[in-house]
């Protein structure tokens with residue numbers, strides 16, 4: 418995918434059956450992801466009452482336009498090809 | 511769990527749990543042959559009847575049929591000859607549920623009528639019955655053999671080992687392909703499961719039985735539930751329409767409502783409610799939504815006087831952790847971690863710090879699996895903490911007010 422495509426409303430999903438928790442994604446995308454105690458990706462930033470931010474299972478994790486290029490890179494670099502970025506230009510209109 | 515004999519009638523004639531289970535000739539004499547109208551007519555009736563999935567999700571059956579039809583049209587355009595599959599889902603992995611087994615044993619022909627109607631609605635050319643070996647699957651197999659000469663769509667049996675997640679829709683699809691009955695990821699929640707490139711319509715056996723009654727123009731039966739308590743093994747009951755949680759408990763045991771402290775509503779992956787919050791709620795998604803619960807697959811687990819809600823929760827979460835299909839890291843690592851922390855709390859160890867770690871562990875599993883299994887465990891734990899704050903406080907002080915006064 419071209420990195421020059423206009424940044425749109427993008428959402429990150431993980432194939433949890435494939436992910437092995439090496440944490441490459443969190444290193445490449447620190448503004449969006451951190452890791453849990455086992456190394457699996459977790460939404461960055463504090464959630465309610467200091468608990469982890471829940472992962473939005475239904476729609477995927479929103480990625481801000483400024484982070485979309487990094488997110489595309491994380492998708493390419495994931496050693497297990499477990500990440501998917503859904504970019505939907507229509508949602509912007 | 512053990513399969514249940516159909517429970518005695520609480521009121522009037524039972525549509526879903528008749529005794530004895532009718533053979534094909536009695537079934538047809540009682541209800542008439544199943545009408546098989548055109549696909550659109552089936553869909554219209556389903557839509558008008560507001561039929562929803564009774565496997566626990568309560569999704570609109572018409573919406574599910576629409577999605578399968580749309581996907582099937584696309585699959586056919588890409589590869590002609592690919593017809594969708596329909597599946598009757600009799601896999602009831604939930605240990606506290608027995609209503610599907612009771613229904614399939616008592617009304618196998620009603621279920622198979624529904625299966626033919628569902629096949630008609632989406633243009634399926636083959637059907638499977640998916641379930642665990644046992645009396646319910648035996649009843650469905652015998653009924654399917656008995657009616658094979660009349661059924662337009664052939665029915666195949668898929669027996670899978672008993673497991674908590676074996677009834678997930680994608681697990682049903684995988685087993686139909688000859689694979690293991692384990693969930694697999696799908697692009698988006700709500701997209702139909704697929705079997706060999708064609709969409710699959712997977713419907714719970716109770717949903718199918720209700721479909722067969724709706725198309726015949728018969729009144730919708732009341733809720734079908736399974737009630738259990740520490741001293742009461744799971745019992746399947748057909749209730750009158752509009753029944754409340756109290757009615758369900760009383761139908762299982764007349765003095766159960768009076769000695770119930772809290773109810774786990776919806777099953778192991780459910781919501782704890784205090785008796786005050788639960789008893790007078792109608793047993794429907796609308797009736798339970800205001801208190802943050804859903805009937806799920808119609809499971810009610812009562813915690814009676816002298817039962818520790820937190821200890822019950824610990825046992826439930828340990829069971830769910832052991833039931834992880836071990837495909838997704840946050841599920842198979844996160845659930846045992848969560849179970850351990852609930853056990854600590856229930857044992858009166860851990861203190862406030864343990865409770866904080868427990869709340870964190872709940873957040874760690876939410877939304878992070880190929881199926882909703884981890885979310886169910888999170889819901890049960892979070893709702894227990896919210897429903898019995900006094901019990902939690904007592905346990906933080908190292909004692910259980912209920913069991914060890």
Ligand code: SF4
Pocket residue numbers: 431435436437438439440441442443456457458494495496497498499500
């Ligand atoms: S890089 Fe891929 S395999 Fe590694 S933690 Fe992230 S999603 Fe999982």
Ligand code: SF4
Pocket residue numbers: 433675693694833834835836837838839841842878879880881882883884
């Ligand atoms: S979330 Fe758990 S139960 Fe569901 S597929 Fe993944 S490992 Fe299996």
